[in-house]
Amino acid sequence: MKVRLAAPFTEDSIVDGExxxxxxxxxxxSHHCKECQNPETWPFDKGMEYDVEDVKKMIDNLEDQDGITFSGGDPMFQPEALLELIKHTHEKGMNVWVYTGFTYEEILKLKPIYKEILENTDVLIDGRFEIEKKTMSAKFRGSSNQRVINASESIKQGKVIIRYE
Ligand code: SF4
Known part of the structure; x- marks a missing residue:
């Protein structure tokens, strides 16, 4: 299986999750949010294609990381590869955060693999970036409409569990 990445890894980040x-x-x-900080990640034919197995090996080589954050672009546009890498991350004892432009509710209406992604995601930051709601004070998100959600817990309880207000 292949995955198209804008860049394989940024290590030792303290701003993309706990x-x-x-x-x-x-x-x-394809969300094309106004004033997105990473418009170079929009085209689906740019970046580089990697074999998922090679990305797993890169995950295996990481040291002293609490978790992996899947961001972009929007990782939800490559669900099969995302799920595979999420599961591998957990197997390696690290937690999983995912950034997406879809809302939690929108994701649940997509095909079944998306529910499986949520079941395996510790924390989901959801929703498009809305420049009119831009905030510097909200933890780990760019605009106040976005939510930091305990995703797997939300699926278990059947309701959205917010991690931070
Ligand atoms: S979802 Fe994220 S990457 Fe996509 S346009 Fe919006 S801010 Fe940019």
């Missing part, structure tokens, strides 16, 4: 994290940047996003 703890010390590596970020995997997926290529491709």
């Amino acid at each position: 703890g010390i994290r590596s970020v995997i940047w997926f290529q491709g996003c």
Whole structure:
């Protein structure tokens, strides 16, 4: 299986979730939010294609990381590869955060694999970036409409569990 990434890894990030994290940047996003900080990640034919097995090996080589954050672009546009990498991240004892332009409710209306992604995601930051709601004070998100959601817990309880207000 292949995955198209904008950049494979940023290591030792402290701004893309709790703890010390590596970020995997997926290529491709059709949400086209006004004043998106990463418009170069929008085209679905740019970036580089990797074999998922090779990305797993890169995950295996990480040291001293609490978790992996999947960002982009929007990782939800490559669900099969995303799920595979999420599961591998957990197998390696690290937690999983996912950034997406879809809302939690929109994701649940997509095909079944998306529910499986949520079941395996510790924390989901959802929703498009809305420049009119831009905030510097909200933890780990760019605009106040976005939510930091305990995703797997939300699926279990059948309601959205917010991690931070
Ligand atoms: S969802 Fe994220 S990557 Fe996509 S356009 Fe919006 S801010 Fe940019």
